[in-house]
Amino acid sequence: MSDEQKMSVTVLLPAGRLPLDIMAKAHSLAGKYSLKVYLSNAQNLRIMEIPETELEEIKSSLAAVGATFKAKGKFPLPKVCVGNNSCNLGTIDTEALSGVIVDKFSGRKHTKAKFKIVISGCTLCCSGAKTTDIGIIGTRDGFEMYVGGKGGPFPKIGMRIGKKLAEDEVVEMVETLVEFHDKKTEKKQRIFKLLKDPDFPYSEV
Ligand code: SF4
Structure with a gap:
């Protein structure tokens, strides 16, 4: 079993709405890399179990369809x-x-x-x-x-x-x-x- 570190990324969903492009991209990435998708209590989309080496690639694929990500210091979405x-x-x-x-x-x-x-x-x-x-x-x-x-x-x-x-x-x-x-x-x-x-x-x- 690989001991590569697993990461997660949280896609911000204003007003809890999940755009279809982001949903489709998350679905295809989850299938390709065997990721887990979690709907957080703050109404965002957390994509988990990302192999560390794939993190940047996965983030840029999501960003390409309009995703923005939770980050320290960002104003919280209501x-x-x-x-x-x-x-x-x-x-x-x-x-x-x-x-x-x-x-x-x-x-x-x-x-x-x-x-x-x-x-x-x-x-x-x-x-x-x-x-x-x-x-x-x-x-x-x-x-x-x-x-x-x-x-x-x-x-x-x-x-x-x-x-x-x-x-x-x-x-x-x-x-x-x-x-x-x-x-x-x-x-x-x-x-x-x-x-x-x-x-x-x-x-x-
Ligand atoms: S808070 Fe009121 S408006 Fe909002 S979902 Fe609940 S019942 Fe409906």
């Missing part, structure tokens, strides 16, 4: 539920809002780790907007925003910092929180650890 295009209960187009956020922030040079954004199309929160760093929830009366939630072994529900918000107010609050997290974080930090900071820019509503 995790979303399907939203009102595919769910009767949805009040917002979660894919479109994710696109607005990605367009605005993906050019940031370096975003410190442990920072997640989730968008839910209604208060049922299928994507977990109340248990993440920044949670955006569509309601019939505008958006609600939660901050400082987390999952893991000791889950926490975030604090509501906005209600009846318009989309541009949501984007502005995300920007304020991103900047605050950046300023107050050395390397990596979940936002719940910053809620008691005297300079925290929002209070519970």
Whole structure:
């Protein structure tokens, strides 16, 4: 048996949508190199068991069909539920809002780790907007925003910092929180650890 090291690569999927070209390429590469394909909890496509010697070749084949890859310092893609295009209960187009956020922030040079954004199309929160760093929830009366939630072994529900918000107010609050997290974080930090900071820019509503 070969003792060559096995690697993995994570293809970023904005709004959890898997473009057909990337799906076809991942399928053919997985067949050719006996790779495993995993749909990650963050809604990305992780391709695993890649022989180290094939990693660059596989990445360039995927990049050639438009794939971009998870990397240290990249702004996180929001995790979303399907939203009102595919769910009767949805009040917002979660894919479109994710696109607005990605367009605005993906050019940031370096975003410190442990920072997640989730968008839910209604208060049922299928994507977990109340248990993440920044949670955006569509309601019939505008958006609600939660901050400082987390999952893991000791889950926490975030604090509501906005209600009846318009989309541009949501984007502005995300920007304020991103900047605050950046300023107050050395390397990596979940936002719940910053809620008691005297300079925290929002209070519970
Ligand atoms: S959070 Fe609401 S809109 Fe989104 S999938 Fe769940 S029920 Fe549908």
